[in-house]
Amino acid sequence: MIERKLTVIKFFIGIDISKATFNYCVRYGGGNVLNGKIANNVESIKEFVLTLKEITGFKLSYAVFGMEVTGVYGLILVNTLTKMKAKVVVEPSMRIKNSLGIIRGKNDKLDAARIARYLIKNLQELKLWIPRRKLIDELSSLSTLRERMVKVGVMITTPLNEDINFIDPSISAANINLCNPSIMQVEQLITNIDIKIKALYTNDDHCNRLMKIMLSVMGIGEVTALQILIHTNEFKTITTARTFASYCGVAPFEYDSGTSVKRRAKVSPLANKRIKSLLHNGVRTCIGNDPEIKAYYRRKVDVDKKNKMSVMNAIKFKLICRVFACVRGDRFYEKGYVALKPVPNEIDN
Structure with a gap:
């Protein structure tokens, strides 16, 4: 099914995402190139797609959008394009870099052009992005938050436990008493997150x-x-x-x-x-x-x-x-x- 969808691709759009903006490079017609930069928000993305439709022969079904894995920075773009039924490819940056041979220099405009070249070069091997359900996104966010809280707990308790045998007992006890309320709060937060996670997937x-x-x-x-x-x-x-x-x-x-x-x-x-x-x-x-x-x-x-x-x-x-x-x-x-x-x-x- 995916291979059949990708045989009609005529427009290759490489996108380099940052926090506030993203650069794009559109390659089509065998040699035509269009570069630009827009804001990373829903309104700007929709305007960008409308601009693409002004290109002669452009149809959303003839285009593939490619980008690197950038965590939360890319969510707005991916979700917006997915709702518009666009074909989206999200690849690890190292896979794109390793496929293009020797690379010299780096900036956002170059990176967008290289992603577009990657799409052209690997067209028959591309795997389209499969959007996740909102439930999975929520579970993923809670899981990340839980991991952070576990790290915070370790950062507090490990030094306190190590101090016990090396510094004055009264100083160590005072430090532990000062930190105990925070440790208890972190432990309670982890428990609350676990309850929330279990409630989500069991429902x-x-x-x-x-x-x-x-x-x-x-x-x-x-x-x-x-x-x-x-x-x-x-x-x-x-x-x-x-x-x-x-x-x-x-x-x-x-x-x-x-x-x-x-x-x-x-x-x-x-x-x-x-x-x-x-x-x-x-x-x-x-x-x-x-x-x-x-x-x-x-x-x-x-x-x-x-x-x-x-x-x-x-x-x-x-x-x-x-x-x-x-x-x-x-x-x-x-x-x-x-x-x-x-x-x-x-x-x-």
């Missing part, structure tokens, strides 16, 4: 079902399941276990060249390390409580003499595969589950 049948399926897999807690739900866009954007393993830095990649360069396969540092860390905690839980995983870990480490972190990485992939298999089959995780083979029709015989 939505689809999200609630997905969360229950993921939570049925040992090693997948509520925080981990929520992150998977958000970053896969309810399993619409990332649909396979291997793709998600690559996304969160679990999949190892080979490094071989000819006969002289042969290195051990390693995971890439380009990953969502937040989810990877959560999966690591899940693996530790499984090693302690899941007999199957525990036996696998001990066999690989004690008998096969494999590196512990390498084995734990393999177990992370097992957990990811379990989650995606259960979601694909719309079922809870069952130990020793065997898929039933479909009964052949008599006509086929």
